[in-house]
Amino acid sequence: xxxxxxxxxxxxxxxxxxxxxxxxxxxxxxxxxxxxxxxxxxxxxxxxxxxxxxxxxxxxxxxxxxxxxxxxxxxxxxxxxxxxxxxxxxxxxxxxxxxxxxxxxxxxxxxxxxxxxxxxxxxxxxxxxxxxxxxxxxxxxxxxxxxxxxxxxxxxxxxxxxxxxxxxxxxxxxxxxxxxxxxxxxxxxxxxxxxxxxxxxxxxxxxxxxxxxxxxxxxxxxxxxxxxxxxxxxxxxxxxxxxxxxxxxxxxxxxxxxxxxxxxxxxxxxxxxxxxxxxxxxxxxxxxxxxxxxxxxxxxxxxxxxxxxxxxxxxxxxxxxxxxxxxxxxxxxxxxxxxxx
Numbered sequence: 001x002x003x004x005x006x007x008x009x010x011x012x013x014x015x016x017x018x019x020x021x022x023x024x025x026x027x028x029x030x031x032x033x034x035x036x037x038x039x040x041x042x043x044x045x046x047x048x049x050x051x052x053x054x055x056x057x058x059x060x061x062x063x064x065x066x067x068x069x070x071x072x073x074x075x076x077x078x079x080x081x082x083x084x085x086x087x088x089x090x091x092x093x094x095x096x097x098x099x100x101x102x103x104x105x106x107x108x109x110x111x112x113x114x115x116x117x118x119x120x121x122x123x124x125x126x127x128x129x130x131x132x133x134x135x136x137x138x139x140x141x142x143x144x145x146x147x148x149x150x151x152x153x154x155x156x157x158x159x160x161x162x163x164x165x166x167x168x169x170x171x172x173x174x175x176x177x178x179x180x181x182x183x184x185x186x187x188x189x190x191x192x193x194x195x196x197x198x199x200x201x202x203x204x205x206x207x208x209x210x211x212x213x214x215x216x217x218x219x220x221x222x223x224x225x226x227x228x229x230x231x232x233x234x235x236x237x238x239x240x241x242x243x244x245x246x247x248x249x250x251x252x253x254x255x256x257x258x259x260x261x262x263x264x265x266x267x268x269x270x271x272x273x274x275x276x277x278x279x280x281x282x283x284x285x286x287x288x289x290x291x292x293x294x295x296x297x298x299x300x301x302x303x304x305x306x307x308x309x310x311x312x313x314x315x316x317x318x319x320x321x322x323x324x325x326x327x328x329x330x331x332x333x334x335x336x337x338x339x340x341x
Contacts, residue, residue, distance in 0.1 A: 151177075294316050
């Protein structure tokens, strides 16, 4: 079982880490970090250093406010949460080592919510047909900008935690907000379910069949692999800055299948054509990046020797085994069935 002390060590100074993650995502969105941090009265150099750097409530609030304004994205928190899969993997990886079922993992995560944020506590209820993860604000009826943005982030992050435990995209049965949602289509896309209004509930309902689902220890190995791949690519000098951002995002989502150009463009709040054009300016296409991610995962799965070829093809988003076999031969010069021989 993960103790709170150990969790603190894993998560370090959560206010600082969340601020750094927000700043990093702002950079992905081409926001001037100097302008953002100046508006939020944050010393960018100081916060990047290892020693403690205290973030005040006003600084944190201003960071959210100006990030959203500079990105011209009122749903910044929703999109920030969508981009946090890699962070979710790190947290989930630790939970996996202490849990045998999804229910145990969710229960552990809920009990440690206060370590991550003091704006909410998490309540989990479970029955045969479903289990419900409810976010309860510590300040009732808090309609501040930061609270709304954090709400969006946490709602998405809850879904990603469950994804990480099972290594598949989980579609909620229902999502409830206690207030009207401004852009139903975008919330439905990110949350995989059309949100409903319920003044008494901020919650996500999931099918009860997942509660007793066993967690495979092999998932943690793949978590580690994905983290290493992103770090290795980020440290290379073979790509342009925008190319690196898109590759990072594709690899972050790789454990849930291959994303489309349209899905990635939506998170970056740009038109698909604009995203493709910016990549082409750096000498690469979206398809080439997507293939690179698929190749990395294909080689990992095949070398692990734990999955039949057909299963690997499905995990990588290929509807036909023949299409995967052709792609694999193009990457390696060998058919997948002969790769390890």
